[in-house]
Amino acid sequence: MTTELILFFSLALIAIITGLGLLISKNAIYAALYLVLNFFTIAIFYLLLGGAFIAMAQVSVYAGAIMVLFLFVIMILGAEKLGKSNTVAWQRPVAIILSIILLIEAGYVLFWRTAPVQAAQTLPDGFGGPASIGNVLLNNYLLPFEITSVLLLVAMIGAIVLTHKQKTDKEV
Amino acid sequence: MTTTDLLSVFPLLILILWACLVLLLDVFLKRERLTTILTAIGLVVTLGFSISQNNLNLTGFNNMVVVDNFAVYLNIIFLGSGLLAISLAHDYLKRMGINRGEFYVLLMFSISGMMLMAIAADLIVFFLALELLSIPLYVLAAFARPRVESEEAGMKYFLLGAFSGGFVVYGIALVFGATATTNLSGIAARIAEHQADIPLLTIGAALILVGFSFKVAVVPFQMWTPDVYHGAPSAVTAFMAIGAKAAGFAALMRIFVAALPTLSEQITPIIWVLAALTMIVGNIVAVAQSNIKRMLAYSSIAHAGYILMALVSYGQSSVASVSVSAALFYLLSYAVTNFGAWAVVIAVEKAEGKGLALDDYAGIGRKYPALAAAMAIFMLSFTGVPPTLGFVGKFYLFRAVIDGGYIGLAVIGVLTSLISAFYYLRVVVIMYMRDGEPEVRSEPWLNLTTAFTAIATIVLSIFSAPILQWASQAILSTF
Amino acid sequence: MSDPINLIANWLQGLLLGLGLSVGLTKIILSFVGAVVVATIGMLTVIFLIWLERKIAGRIQDRLGPNRAGPYGLLQPFADVIKILTKEYTTPDGADVVVYNIAPIMAVASVLLIWAVIPFASTVVGTNLNVGVLYIMAVGAFGLLSILMAGLSSNNKFALLGAFRSVAQLISYEIPMVVSLLMPVIFARSMGLVDIVEAQMPWFIILSPLAALIFIIASMAEVNRAPFDLMEAESEIVAGFHIEYSGMKFGMFYVGEFLHVFTVGALVATLFLGGWRGPWAEQYPILGLIYFYIKTFVGYFIVAWVRLTVPRIRIDQMLDFNWKFLTPLSLVLLIITAVLDRVLVLVNSERWVYSLVMFLANILIIWATVEVLKKTTSKPKRKEFPMRPVAMAPETSTSTEPSS
Secondary structure, three states, X not given: OHHHHHHHHHHHHHHHHHXXXXXXXXXXXXXXXXXXXXXXXXXXXXXXXXXXXXXXXXXXXXXXXXXXXXXXXXXXXXXXXXXXXXXXXXXXXXHHHHHHHHHHHHXXXXXXXXXXOOOOOOOOOOOOOHHHHHHHHXXXXXXXXXXHHHHHHHHHXXXXXXXOOOOOOOOO | OOHHHHHHOHHHHHHHHHHHHHHHHHHHOOOXXXXXHHHHHHHHHHHHHHHHOOOOXXXXXXXXXXXXXXXXXXXXXXXXXXXXXXXXXXXXXHHHOOOOOHHHHHHHHHHHHHHHHHHEOEHHHHHHHHHHHHHHHHHHHOOOOOOHHHHHHHHHHHHHHHHHHHHHHHHHHHHHHHHOOOEHHHHXXXXXXXXXXXXXXXXXXXXXXXXXXXXXXXXXXXXXXXHHHHHOOHHHHHHHHHHHHHHHXXXXXXXXXXXXXXXXXXXXXXXHHHHHHHHHHHHHHHHOOOEHHHHHHHHHHHHHHHHHHHXXXXXXXXXXXXXXXXXXXXXXHHHHHHHHHHHHHHHHOEOOOEOXXXXXXXOHHXXXXXXXXXXXHHHHHHHOOOOOHHHHHHXXXXXXXXXXXXXXXXXXXXXXXXXXXXXXXXXXXXXXXXXXXOOOOOOHHXXXXXXXXXXXXXXXXXXXXXXXXXXXXXOOOOO | OOOHHHHHHHHHHHHHHHOOOOHHHHHHHHHHHHHHHHHHHHHHHHHHHHHHHHHHHHHHOOOOOOOOOOHHHOOHHHHHHHHHHHOOOOOOOOOOHHHHHHHHHHHHHHHHHHHHHOEOOOOOEOOOOOOHHHHHHHHHHHHHHHHHHHXXXXXOHXXXXXXXXXXXXXXXXXXXXXXXXXXXXXXXXXXXXXXXHHOOOOOHHHHOHHHXXXXXXXXXXXXOOOOOOHHHOHHHHOOHHHOOOOHHHHHHHHHHHHHHHHHHHHHHHHHOOOOOOOOOOOXXXXXXXXXXXXXXXXHHHHHHHHHHHOOOOOHHHHHHHHHHHHHHHHHHHHHHHHHHHHHHHHOOOOHHHXXXXXXXXXXXXXXXXXXHHHHHOOOOOOOOOOOOOOOOOHHHOOOXXXXX
């Protein structure tokens, strides 16, 4: 138990530091790498919670595919260095107020929630494993699952329509 | 998956498969016309299946979808507006040099997203439906690329759409946090059992409201509307104005009326303010517009405010069903009128964004009396002057609002309608009173659409009873 | 003495517990020791592999290969290692120092991480993760990231170009690789590598030779080996992403690549060749270890063989081959395998019937693919280029390379 707590708090610290680093760093590549590290730490949180599948999916999808494409775009655009920050005058105070509200909300959820807190349950066998996730995905959540595939198809068609050079009737 | 599951999503399934088929066939078909015809056939077939679902009252996929008359009613609106959009687009696309088969495919996918929205009964499905209907619309808005206005429209719509999608997801997460379920029936049950964390639920519900408010263009979330409506190809705008709005309201009605009536104490004031603001801002800013597309965009914002009025009294179970059916009826009347107005806009529009200024309508009354008469009918219907569909719609809407006890809001609605008369009638005045040399495109399908919607606007208002009867049967199934 | 590795582990555990350490701490220390041992063996294997590959290369290219230092040139790699260790580290001007230095470490680490889940013998496995296959894909992402980091931070156009190519290649080839990995998962009904090895009666390469083939091809692309070594194509971009690295920093990339090839061999052995399975392997785990290594070297040899035989392909060919051939083929294979599996399980077929049907299905797909390819691929038309004068004014001269 104590090892898990130590692990949790050190990982939490890393997650927060990388999150801050992502926000503060002026170099877009650093920001992206911080984000990768952040995703990775969160994946370990999932592991601690018994969700090995989710953890691996998180790493391979976010840290692997998405962030790599992110870096790719940064490289192609050559947008490593951020220019002079172009903020609206009232942006900063509003951001501070909003973040305080969010903190209060989080604190409320933590400390003053009205719904009864449920005791932690022991996980059923095979919880979070590929088999159980597959079962849930293809039984309870079949419709969202299938709709997601249609959604991806549509996004793909859309991307091609918007980027593909096609001869139209009036193309000059 | 059981037969009931399959039956509940059958029209949707047909439409999606048909869209995939058309996408594939479009590659091989040499003539673009065939794609159009195929799409129309698909929509008609789906319409048939949708109508056959009337009075079925199914639930499927572990209560993730509910097929009630509410859903059937909306699905018919979606499919009908899809058909009208095709008849508008068919010639328009050719004229603008953007005739590509993907237009129809994306249109069908967007309609399938809307249909999913109408039958959804789970917050996850709502979100997916929102994305499924929005992503094709983003692309369609930018369909006239490389025209800059169109690209700008697509970009703006996409960015704000993604932004509003974020609100919806965050709201869903909070609702899930408060009730430990995303299913509407589950949420209702948890609230009834006092197992839900009400403050958290309220924040979540408010965020969902904000997210969908973006989609239906409610003030103060309307900034994107004029630019997108202006920049997108007109046929797309016509479809977007109806489809996205109706789908957004479908989601709002389903979520709030069916699952969260107990939250009305907190949510009603918000909706009240939103509706009032939307009506006032939409109508007043529309007065200043000199471009017909922008004017119609602001008019669509204003109409979103009118429809939102119906939601104010959603918590009172005695009034809720009346106001829902009033909103549904209003949606239908708005759909018919709006398509007619856009058909006229498309008839007058010329390539490269010409022919969109209000001044371009000068002299139409003299030269094309039929078209001008149709436009006059639509404008009167938008204003809410009898004997048009718009009048009947507004009448029932205001009555439902007054029944709910929100007389102040109804007064605002009537007053803003008076303001709207100014800019709607200005179009009529320009058409008839000013001289000009307008050039109008005459194309059979466009004329047919104009004539059909114009006649429908008049005739349906006189025989509105059966439609209202139908709308009042289209109540939401409660949990 | 049938299981010396566990014997040592148990002894060490007893020793540590005897010192008065808690059980949890002992576990952690043992895991660390295990990791260090595996990593060290991996690194040492690489030294041997470098010699082996050079020998194989020599034979295939009708040469002798290294034969001066030590018997059969066995000491040659050690000489190389010492040389590389003593070389100067250079850091290019304008390099992003932190990222620049992390990249080579990540390149090796990403490969070593894979070894954590590979079962070496029936009793020797780092950790029995129930999502082992997914884990392999996940840590593979770090290899990709390290290449990107190296390319980005080097402040060198060639390095950047190499990184560009690597992203295009690795992301693309990940798809057929993942899909082909699903075939063993379907057969074994588990994503855990231990379960996959235990389910291999018969070996999965018999059940699905096509999946094994796709996996090997995609893996070759993943490890940047010829014919897919575009990202370090010497004639085009000098050395690609590691152009600016010197000394052991370059050595890390070099080691990472060799180790990755060896790991691919291990994965082929684990997923398709039955892992540690063999006669008496269950009674004597040490035999399993030997079988495993033999099979791994078979996998390694195939990759090396192809590398030395096939010339490098062009970048458009590389992408075409993946998106227009490998990905559709793997998807077809996946669908057919999944449907067949469902049907065969429903009718409760015997194991040998199941295997036979799967094998025949694979053969059928291969045959159909070859037929389709024969029908559809047009012979590359020989482009006729107009005669050009030999000497030409510089401003009018254009590239003679056909643009495609």
